[in-house]
Amino acid sequence: MEAIADNVSSLLRETSLFSAWPEALLDSLLKHSKTVHLGSGDILFVEKATANAFYLVLSGRIHLIAAAATGQEKIVEIIRENDLFAEAVAFLGGCYPVTAAAEGSTTVLEIPLALFLEILEQRPQLMRQMLARLSMRLHFLVKELRQLSVESAEQRLVSYLLDLCPALDAAA
Known part of the structure; x- marks a missing residue:
């Protein structure tokens, strides 16, 4: 289990968002984060839902889908392995602007927004x-x-x- 945490910590540290974070703070955030396993087509969050987390794709891919007023849906972005997504909501607050659905078997790390913001406000x-x-x-x-x-x-x-x-x- 610790090897997985070390790997996730390394992946996060490679992102622009977390590259400046001290190891102890990143470890604290990871202790409160959780992995979410999704099957093909499973919905991670829906458009206009209150945002309470952002994500790192550990395996698989996520489709970000926007819905038109006509009911049609369009994939606006495909999030690949080792990419962060939905992090903008941490700074904007509010709701998710799109729906996120798994393409095939996918695992993501769910990072809690409240703790992330609390750490930043204190530092x-x-x-x-x-x-x-x-x-x-x-x-x-x-x-x-x-x-x-x-x-x-x-x-x-x-x-x-x-x-x-x-x-x-x-x-x-």
Whole structure:
């Protein structure tokens, strides 16, 4: 059981959200988290339900589904193994904006929002560190999007090759 906890702790630490968390705090949060096993098509939460947790996919995949006023449903995102999801509700509060359903046999870690927020409120420095790391991740993603949508293939290739080159010493 401890090996599983160590593995989950390592997976969480690799995410932008938890990379700044001290081990003891992460362990405390994990003690209050639980694994949820889902069969194919099982619903984890429904759109507009009060959000009380967010999740890490340990195995399998989760479909995030939005419903139209006409009753039609559309998969808006597929969450894969080792990905966090529904974490935005921790900061926004309220309800889940979509329905989450398992694609095949799936296991997720359910992380309680109340404890997560309590830990952050008691540690403003940790909250600032998390904000900094999330901001860096957002900056990286915006840069990637710009490169993919604005730059030509040749420009992207040149940028990639330049990134591979070691920096030149200005004194040389």
